[in-house]
Amino acid sequence: MSQTALVLVGATAFVGLMVLLGRAAASKTSADAESYFLANRGLRRFVLFAAIFGTNMTAFVMLGLPGVAYHGGISIWLMLAGPLLFVMPLSFYFGYRCWLVARKYGYVTPVEFYRERFQSDGLAVLMFLGFVGWTIPYILTGVIGGGRALENFTGGSIPYWAGGLAVTIVVAYYTWAGGMKGTAWTNTAQTLLFMAFLLLAVVLIPTASGGTGRIIETLQREQPQLLTRSWDGPFSLGATISQLILFSFIIFAFPFVWIRMISARSSKDLRASGIAYPVALVVTWVPAILLGLWGASLVPGLIGAEADSVIFLLTAQLLPDWVAAFGLVALLAIVMSSMDAQVLTLSNMLSRDIVGRYQRGSTPGSQVRWARVFVVVLLALTYAVSLLDMPGIFDVAQFAFTGFAVFYPLLIAGIFWRRATKWGAMASLVVGQTIAITGYLGWYPVIAGLQPVFWGVTIGTATLIVVSLLTPRQDTAAERFHAVWDEARGRRSPAVSRAPATAR
Amino acid sequence: MDRTRVTAASVIVLVMLALQWTGWLGSAIEPVVAGIPIQFSYFLAYAALSVVALWGIFRLVWPRDND
Numbered sequence: 001m002s003q004t005a006l007v008l009v010g011a012t013a014f015v016g017l018m019v020l021l022g023r024a025a026a027s028k029t030s031a032d033a034e035s036y037f038l039a040n041r042g043l044r045r046f047v048l049f050a051a052i053f054g055t056n057m058t059a060f061v062m063l064g065l066p067g068v069a070y071h072g073g074i075s076i077w078l079m080l081a082g083p084l085l086f087v088m089p090l091s092f093y094f095g096y097r098c099w100l101v102a103r104k105y106g107y108v109t110p111v112e113f114y115r116e117r118f119q120s121d122g123l124a125v126l127m128f129l130g131f132v133g134w135t136i137p138y139i140l141t142g143v144i145g146g147g148r149a150l151e152n153f154t155g156g157s158i159p160y161w162a163g164g165l166a167v168t169i170v171v172a173y174y175t176w177a178g179g180m181k182g183t184a185w186t187n188t189a190q191t192l193l194f195m196a197f198l199l200l201a202v203v204l205i206p207t208a209s210g211g212t213g214r215i216i217e218t219l220q221r222e223q224p225q226l227l228t229r230s231w232d233g234p235f236s237l238g239a240t241i242s243q244l245i246l247f248s249f250i251i252f253a254f255p256f257v258w259i260r261m262i263s264a265r266s267s268k269d270l271r272a273s274g275i276a277y278p279v280a281l282v283v284t285w286v287p288a289i290l291l292g293l294w295g296a297s298l299v300p301g302l303i304g305a306e307a308d309s310v311i312f313l314l315t316a317q318l319l320p321d322w323v324a325a326f327g328l329v330a331l332l333a334i335v336m337s338s339m340d341a342q343v344l345t346l347s348n349m350l351s352r353d354i355v356g357r358y359q360r361g362s363t364p365g366s367q368v369r370w371a372r373v374f375v376v377v378l379l380a381l382t383y384a385v386s387l388l389d390m391p392g393i394f395d396v397a398q399f400a401f402t403g404f405a406v407f408y409p410l411l412i413a414g415i416f417w418r419r420a421t422k423w424g425a426m427a428s429l430v431v432g433q434t435i436a437i438t439g440y441l442g443w444y445p446v447i448a449g450l451q452p453v454f455w456g457v458t459i460g461t462a463t464l465i466v467v468s469l470l471t472p473r474q475d476t477a478a479e480r481f482h483a484v485w486d487e488a489r490g491r492r493s494p495a496v497s498r499a500p501a502t503a504r
Numbered sequence: 505m506d507r508t509r510v511t512a513a514s515v516i517v518l519v520m521l522a523l524q525w526t527g528w529l530g531s532a533i534e535p536v537v538a539g540i541p542i543q544f545s546y547f548l549a550y551a552a553l554s555v556v557a558l559w560g561i562f563r564l565v566w567p568r569d570n571d
Contacts, residue, residue, distance in 0.1 A: 279551065282548065
């Protein structure tokens with residue numbers, strides 16, 4: 001069987017599995033909001049973990065990361081390992097605090113949660129616009145990445161437009177039909193698939209090329225700089241500090257991960273997911289970086305973005321055809337595992353935070369119907385835009401991390417600091433986003449390697465503190481949330497409020 | 505008691521933040537053990553330590569009886 005035929009068989013089998021899982025999830029999903037949006041707050045154990053981890057892993061892990069290691073060596077790992085392995089999983093504790101309150105008052109989206117915490121529709125609108133604005137480029141890169149992958153792997157037998165369409169239709173089906181449960185179940189299969197491929201490749205490629213010792217000896221002789229921790233350019237001290245801030249709590253700032261955290265069945269499962277997070281990161285990131293590094297020795301001479309495909313070049317040159325076909329399946333899996341959650345979350349926010357909030361007579365059932373319509377419409381629009389030539393879209397998607405990171409001050413203050421006010425939160429968000437966007441546009445210089453995220457988060461934090469202290473307290477709103485956390489810790493709150501949930 | 509737990513968790517966080525700072529390891533070309541540069545392996549050990557540290561921090565600050 002030719003490689004193209006194997007790729008087509010693999011892709012067809014994968015699509016079939018996704019459709020089956022979507023159908024199975026749909027049969028267990030009812031038309032009420034808790035069921036469709038949050039899987040009845042019932043995600044458990046590995047499904048919960050995979051829903052969070054799979055969503056957070058994008059095509060960057062299999063395409064961008066190996067390319068960075070190919071050109072820059074081990075520095076990318078030495079710069080990012082600390083924040084990714086230890087600081088980022090601390091976000092699960094923040095998620096736990098949100099999980100407690102969301103479960104008690106029936107909140108579904110982060111916009112709804114913080115609107116009630118700060119009693120502000122203005123803040124909710126700002127958050128909604130920010131979340132939507134930074135999520136759309138992500139979804140777009142998923143469609144583009146899926147289309148390009150299918151075209152490249154089949155030697156053009158499946159053109160770009162058809163590949164992107166296939167990815168869009170599959171994601172639309174299981175997200176539309178199964179809601180949160182559909183995406184969580186498919187994410188479980190997808191996470192297992194991309195992890196298995198990376199582990200397989202990192203074991204088989206050195207075996208087929210003389211062993212890791214030989215590869216590294218060549219690197220030591222010919223490209224020793226790749227085995228050194230660089231402190232220049234993208235790995236400078238300022239960049240390292242910026243990346244530490246950028247990645248520290250990023251999963252908490254992603255609305256599509258936040259919603260998955262509050263869908264946990266128990267806090268024990270959420271806690272276990274946080275503890276397991278570093279292990280899963282090692283299983284995915286380490287193979288991706290090692291393969292990029294080894295690629296510099298085994299397929300030298302790649303220029304610029306050519307190195308992004310180094311894993312697939314190595315697989316095609318050194319391993320049997322079925323492994324290359326498995327590589328495409330893994331790439332589709334990692335692309336879809338993010339796209340579905342992003343689309344579902346945007347649909348949830350549109351139906352809950354816009355339709356549910358501002359349309360008279362809205363019911364949880366009608367919100368689910370709206371959400372399903374939004375899933376299809378959003379993906380159709382995204383697919384249409386993906387057919388346009390947009391060379392800068394991948395840069396925007398990469399920069400979206402900064403756009404989400406400047407939410408940190410308000411997201412964290414909202415769950416820890418009673419004195420934080422809506423004015424402080426809004427000022428922080430406006431200042432942070434302005435600094436982020438003007439930094440992306442290059443309106444101010446990079447000083448000492450410190451990137452826009454550093455200025456956006458630090459100045460945004462200072463703004464939140466100062467403005468909050470200068471504006472009237474919101475004790476009643478804050479106490480309603482802190483009472484839940486105090487109760488969980490077994491402490492009596494000074495003025496416990498038991499107001500009913502206001503979320504519709 | 506509550507304050508003691510938070511302080512203990514904060515100490516673990518600070519130690520882990522300090523351990524991820526590898527500037528003190530220098531920028532020399534890495535010795536390689538078992539086909540992997542030493543600084544690279546250092547962070548594999550750091551990952552294992554992170555699992556233990558996260559377990560400890562969550563145990564200290566995360567109530568166990570509200571599932």
